Amino acid sequence: MSLLFVNAAFREGSRTKTIAEAYLKKGNKNYKTVDLGNVDVRALNEETLKTYNQSVAEHDFMDKMFDYAKEFRDAEEIVIAAPFWNYSIPAVLHAYLELVCSQGVTFDMAADGTYYSLCKAKKLTYITTAGGYIPAEDHAFGYIKALADVFWQIPEVNYYKAEGLDIVGNDIEKIIAEVIGSMI
Numbered sequence: 278m279s280l281l282f283v284n285a286a287f288r289e290g291s292r293t294k295t296i297a298e299a300y301l302k303k304g305n306k307n308y309k310t311v312d313l314g315n316v317d318v319r320a321l322n323e324e325t326l327k328t329y330n331q332s333v334a335e336h337d338f339m340d341k342m343f344d345y346a347k348e349f350r351d352a353e354e355i356v357i358a359a360p361f362w363n364y365s366i367p368a369v370l371h372a373y374l375e376l377v378c379s380q381g382v383t384f385d386m387a388a389d390g391t392y393y394s395l396c397k398a399k400k401l402t403y404i405t406t407a408g409g410y411i412p413a414e415d416h417a418f419g420y421i422k423a424l425a426d427v428f429w430q431i432p433e434v435n436y437y438k439a440e441g442l443d444i445v446g447n448d449i450e451k452i453i454a455e456v457i458g459s460m461i
């Protein structure tokens with residue numbers, strides 16, 4: 278069983294990473310980490326977009342830029358940890374997902390315009406923490422859920438969040454312990 282841990286929680290002492298590690302420990306599975314705090318992942322630019330588009334058109338995914346997508350495609354389970362930043366996700370996670378969402382590697386489109394998945398994963402877990410409270414219109418998990426549903430078509434998507442961690446007076450340890458306790 279291959280589990281891929283995509284870690285965008287790279288602040289020293291990160292509470293998001295603490296929760297994610299507790300989750301991984303509970304699962305007692307071996308996993309591989311993509312540490313987004315220490316990799317050279319960049320958003321597509323004028324030059325790399327040409328390679329991306331040409332590769333997709335020719336269905337030739339030998340360029341290194343597709344390595345993340347291949348690794349993601351082959352994982353049987355995925356855990357993503359990311360703090361809630363600017364009402365969304367950290368930019369490096371967005372750039373990573375831009376590469377993961379390579380048409381022809383992790384998903385493709387049928388002749389009738391419907392998407393189908395090329396991913397193996399049957400389960401994805403998204404873990405976050407926020408300094409304040411995440412609004413109902415959640416642009417972080419909402420984005421991940423849209424990709425998981427439409428492109429990767431992962432049947433089980435779980436979401437764990439610890440909120441209000443930067444609010445003075447909140448019992449941070451208790452909030453984190455409650456989230457960890459709720460995780461299955």
Ligand SMILES: Cc1cc2nc3c(=O)[nH]c(=O)nc-3n(C[C@H](O)[C@H](O)[C@H](O)COP(=O)(O)O)c2cc1C
Binds near residue numbers: 286292365408442443
């Ligand atoms: C760049 C940046 C942007 C942030 N944006 C938000 C935000 O929009 N809403 C919020 O509630 N907290 C925000 N925070 C606070 C973090 O969500 C909060 O401190 C979180 O617990 C950090 O996770 P960590 O302990 O894993 O680093 C932001 C923090 C940083 C550094």
